[in-house]
Amino acid sequence: MTARIVVVGGGIAGLSAAFYARRRGFSVTVLEGSKRFGGKLLRAEVAGVSTDLGAEALLARRPEAVDLAREVGLGGELVPPATTQAAVYSRGRLRPLPAGHVMGVPRSLRSLAATGIVPPTAVLRAAADLLLPPTPVGDDVPVARGIGIRLGRGVVDRLVEPLLGGVYAGRADRLSLRATLPQLVDVLDRGSLLRGLRDLPPPGGADPVFAGIPGGVARLGEALVDVLRADGVELRTSAMVRVLRRTPTGWRCDVGPASAPEAVDADGVVVAVPAPAAARMLGPEAGGLAAELAGIEYASVAVVTLAFPADQVNLPAGSGFLVPAVERRLVKAATFSSVKWPWYAGSDVAVVRCSIGRFGDTADLQRDDAELVAGVLADLGAIVRLRAQPIDSIVTRWAGALPQYDVGHAARVARIRSAAARLPGFALCGAAYDGVGIPACIAGAQRAVASLTGPRSVSRTAG
Structure with a gap:
């Protein structure tokens, strides 16, 4: 009898785990607590144009997402952005x-001064990096400390934090240097950041950094669902797993309300939900692992997507802009979607996406949709002189969307992996562990499924 794997969570990590488990010959069931699959992959029509409301690009220089897109029939549709030149409002x-910056860290004083992002006094402060003795990272330090000691707070606040905020919606005072900028650790251990970055290979190359899919990268999740259904995978929405328990032959998922639970048994389980939800499920069975998972905090964000008549909008060149927290604006980042992605060419609609929310921000996200749209329009008016009124808008709220890779995160993940490995037939994957991007989530799903077919784990057949 074919071994049965239950995947808890139907975001990109869970769907990918189901895909790779099915390829290995398992019988697979996916249990998703919400009413839809896809997680942070979501698209909708704004003024009649299909647009991503969540993640909107794939990191093409990692193979996992590109390879999966090919396997589900979308490989021929991957296209690079028309432009990746972004700006900072400062x-x-x-x-x-x-x-040539590395997540906002400049490679030279000249390149830093040329932008005007920081004042001349901050450029002079950054020059101290060339004279300071080495400042080893040790076990771990916050990004703001590791880089701030070398280059000063101005570089951290106006360059590094807005770029990290675009990825994690986090704060440089909390985010782990080892987990978010591991390529800088050895440089800092040796000494000068500016000298060390000059010795690193410059970014670039012939291959594009990012890729999109006409109509939105959410199509990747939709295509995965279609392929899984066609391959006999059981896909269930509104199937909230409350508790996971070990059984003599594997695992039992308690699904649905406590008043009328449904037991779903499996030989193995892959948990692909945010860490706090995984902690709640595992509490009765693996208290130590649950405590480690519960320690990972999350940031909530909102995306305001606006559509304007194209003939009334004159957007700046480039793909969009970032806004440092010290500027005290509602908008933390804006993407000029109809400029960035070539499939909008010829449309009579200009689409702009604005992100709101950083870790710890709550007041802004409590505003109603109309207030958020009004606030975004005020910022766009001040920053890019956009005066047109939108013909359509969508406000998408992502509660608990982005895990925070705080100081000590890498060590915490190592402890989580060690505890999980002691549970036969059990694996974890998702954005909380090895990276928040789509390729990282897919890679985590591959590793999770591979661990279920190793020693002391689930075999291909049972019974």
């Missing part, structure tokens, strides 16, 4: 990022 205007 000191009253949009300014280009330093040439």
Whole structure:
């Protein structure tokens, strides 16, 4: 009898785990607590144009998402952005990022000064990096400390934090240097950041960094669902798993309300939900692992998607802009979707996406939709002189969307993996562990499924 795997969670990590488990010959059931699959992959029509409301690009320089897109029939549709040139709103205007920067860390004083993002006094402070002795990272430090000691707070606040905020919606004072910028750890251990980055290979190359899919990268999740259904995978929505328990032959999922639970048994289980939800499920069975999972905090964000008549909008060149927290604006980032992605060409609609929310921000996210749209329009008016009124808008709220890779995160993940490995037939995957991007989630799903077919785990057949 074929072994049965239950995947808890139907986001990109869970759907990918189901895909790879089915390829290995397992019988697979996916239990998703919400009413739809896809997680942070979601699209809708705004003014008649299909647009991503969540994740909107794949990191193409990692193979996992590109390979999966090919396997589900979308490989021929992957396209690079028309432009990736982004700006930072700083000191009253949009300014280009330093040439060759590494997550906002400049490679030279000249490139830093040329942007005007920080004032001349901050450039002089950054020059101290060339004179300071090495400042080893040790076990771990916050990004703001590791980089701030070398280059000063101005570089951290106006360059590094807005870029990290775009990825994690986090704060440089909390985010782990080892977990978020591991490529800088060895450089800091040796000494000068500016000298060390000069020795690193410059970013670039012939291959595009990012890729999109006409109509939105949410199509990747939709295609996965279609392939899984065609391959006999059982896909269930509104199937909230409350508790996971070990049984003599595997695992039991208690699904649905406590007043009328349904037992779903499996030989193995892959948990692909946010860490706090995984902690609640595992509490009765694995208290130590649950405590480690519960320690991972999450940031909530909102995305305001606006559509304007194209003939009334004159957007700046480039794909969009970032806004440092020190500017005290509602908008933390804006993407000019109809400029960035070539499939909008010829449309009579200009689409702009604006992100709101950083870790710890609650007041802004409590505003109603109309207030958020009004606030975004006020910021767009001030930053890019956009005066047109939208013909359509969508406010998408992502509660608990982005795990925070705080100081000590890598060590916490190592402890989580060690505890999980002691549970036969059990694996975890998702954005909380090895990266928040789509390829990282897919890679985590591959590793999770592979661990179920190793020693002391689930075999291909049972019974």
